[in-house]
Amino acid sequence: MHEKKGRLEVVCGSMFSGKSEDLIRRVKRSQLAKLNVIVFKHSLDDRTTTEYVVSHSGNRFEAIPIENPATILAVAEKDIHVVGIDEVQFFNQEIIQVVCALIEAGKHVIVAGLDLDFRGVPFGPMPTLMAIADHVTKLKAICMICGKDAHFTQRLVNGKPAHFDDPTILVGAQEKYQARCRDCHAIDRAPSANEVFSQL
Numbered sequence: 001m002h003e004k005k006g007r008l009e010v011v012c013g014s015m016f017s018g019k020s021e022d023l024i025r026r027v028k029r030s031q032l033a034k035l036n037v038i039v040f041k042h043s044l045d046d047r048t049t050t051e052y053v054v055s056h057s058g059n060r061f062e063a064i065p066i067e068n069p070a071t072i073l074a075v076a077e078k079d080i081h082v083v084g085i086d087e088v089q090f091f092n093q094e095i096i097q098v099v100c101a102l103i104e105a106g107k108h109v110i111v112a113g114l115d116l117d118f119r120g121v122p123f124g125p126m127p128t129l130m131a132i133a134d135h136v137t138k139l140k141a142i143c144m145i146c147g148k149d150a151h152f153t154q155r156l157v158n159g160k161p162a163h164f165d166d167p168t169i170l171v172g173a174q175e176k177y178q179a180r181c182r183d184c185h186a187i188d189r190a191p192s193a194n195e196v197f198s199q200l
Contacts, residue, residue, distance in 0.1 A: 006107040008099060010130050012115035013139035015153045016179040020086055021055035022139065023112040027084045028061065030108070035081040039063040040072055042090035044171055053086045069095040072102070082108045089113035089123040090169065096125050100132070117168050118155035118177070121191050141179030150179035154186065161186040 011022045027037045041053050043065040052060040061084075064075065069091050076083050083102055088095060088111040102109050115130065115138065117123045130136050141150040155162035155170065155177055164187050170176065180186075 004106055006103040006105065006109060007134040008103055008129070008132060009108075009110045010126075010133040010136045011110070011112040011139065012126060012130065012136065014116070014141050014150055014179045015114065015177045017139035017141040017150070018055070019112040019114075019139060020053050021059060022137065023084055023086055023110060024053060024055055024059050024061045026110050027082060030082040035108075036079055037082045037084065038076055038080050039084035039086065040066055040075075041086040042088075043067045044087070044090050044169065053084070069098040072098050076102060076107065078105075080107065082110065085109070085111040087113055088129065089115075089117075089126050091125060093125055093128075096128050096132075099129065114153060116152060118153050118162060118166075118170075119164050119168075119187055119191055120152055120185065121196055123168075143181040143184050144178040145180055145184040148181040148183070150181050150184075152180045152182060152185035154178040154180040154184075161188070163187075164189050164191070 009026070011019050013019055027039055030037050039053055039061055041063045051062065051065070053063045054060045063086065066072065072083065072085070099109050099111065111129060113126055114123045115126050143150040155166070157166070
């Protein structure tokens with residue numbers, strides 16, 4: 001008999017849009033359904049604790065901090081039904097192969113991450129994961145300048161917008177970032193087509 005494949009759900013959006021909150025809600029719901037759940041997060045995300053996925057509202061779920069995506073395959077054993085991965089944008093492109101392998105093994109995979117970096121450029125493996133997903137949820141935050149729907153993450157350095165050529169990854173929360181709408185998002189230059197599509 002042909003074994004059933006799994007599926008992939010992607011939760012994306014700007015910072016402060018509730019991505020981790022949504023991931024936690026989904027894995028807790030799976031637990032209530034008596035499914036075996038395991039959650040991973042990138043070890044870079046040490047804003048509050050490395051042992052939990054923690055939402056900005058304070059909800060938390062135990063997680064395994066890792067850097068190498070292959071670790072997920074080594075740990076997510078056969079009796080695991082649901083695999084959650086938070087801050088998936090921080091992982092290298094190998095995470096795509098790992099997620100595909102989990103789906104082939106019949107796992108329900110739920111990943112959460114930023115779809116755009118602070119420059120407004122597609123972030124790491126997110127575009128591909130969104131393309132191959134069975135379901136994508138794009139969450140909105142509230143623009144901290146004008147109150148409209150926010151899809152962008154504004155990085156601030158000494159209270160001023162970061163420069164386009166600053167490092168892509170800089171872990172932080174309210175002290176470094178704001179959610180902003182397209183009109184209020186500020187950067188010293190717009191990305192070129194090559195810079196956007198080089199991430200795809």
